[in-house]
Amino acid sequence: MRSIVCEDWGGPEKLVLKDIDPPSLGAGQVRLKVSVAAITFVDLLMPRGKYQIKPDLPFTPGSHAAGDVIEVADDVTNIKVGDRVYGFAAWGALADEMIVDESACFVLPNNVNNEVGAAYGNGYATSLYALRDRGKLQPGETLLVHGAAGGVGLAAVDLGRAMGARVIATARGAEKASVLRTYGVEAVIDYTDGPFKDQVNVLTDGAGADVIYDPVGGDVFDQSLRCINWDGRLLVIGFAGGTIPQAPANLPLLKSCSIVGVSLGGYRQRDPTAVRDMHGILLSWIAEGRIRPRVAARFPVAETIEALQAMENRETIGRVIVTFD
Secondary structure, eight states: OEEEEBOSSSSGGGOEEEEOOOOOOOTTEEEEEEEEEEEOTHHHHGGGTOSSOOOOSSBOOOOEEEEEEEEEOTTOOSOOTTOEEEEEOSSOOSBSEEEEEGGGEEEOOTTSOHHHHHHHHHHHHHHHIIIIIISOOOTTOEEEESSTTSHHHHHHHHHHHHTTOEEEEEESSHHHHHHHHHTTOSEEEETTSSOHHHHHHHHTTTSOEEEEEESSOHHHHHHHTTSEEEEEEEEEOOOTTSOOOOOOTHHHHHHTOEEEEOOHHHHHHHOHHHHHHHHHHHHHHHHHTSSOOOEEEEEEGGGHHHHHHHHHTTOOSSEEEEEOO
16 A cells, blocks of 8 residues: 655655555554545654654654545444544554544544545644633633644634634734634734734733633743733643743733643543544534634645645645545
């Protein structure tokens, strides 16, 4: 089968497309014929050896895919051959075939195609867990989303609007701002135009944002603590900016605000049933048109390196996908 393979640690240019043997099927697992794989920031970190999970070399990157189930283990009961599903695993999605645990496999509604099925998973699940369960976002509250044009950022924007929040976004450039406004964003702040904290405080009449969604870290985190409302919640999603910040304890004290970590992977390990229910909610909302995962760009598998580079260079708005059909 065709597979993108990481044979040596490094950037996207180190990856190679080659034929390898299909992976073995284990107990409680299904074999997915991959139609579409969605790439995420993890797929930039893991091949560089900079992610918290470090597979043995060689390995196939990619965590999220959609396609048809072509084989199931004897003990699998909820998924059957022929089902069209979204599935995720720690790695292995960027290949013609992917092995997925039954618990990480979700049947797609008839009106949700494979592109959307692959694209929604990680970003929307992370964002729903962050906003609903960790941030306790309420209708009418102000939500500030950083990195809003990326996969998880746009998911947070989309869900925040659907949950009744007033959404402010940070992004770079007029094209990204235009797309974000179609998702119901009230204001878009170009973070290259000076400190965003000042603009947020103006937009909120000095109160600050109630919930702040931060997948960037670094200076973005630091400024966020200076434009958060009393009793606000600053959600730590990740550190795409490359710098892990340190919070001065006096700022949470003065605002009586909370710095809240968001680990979907940890939540999944502790309460897989709750995460399965969350995916059910998301897929029903997609099928109903309540939320709209956006496919930013499509690349054939032979151009996976270019797909990763486009995401890394922030050239896209939404989720980048790789196609195998």
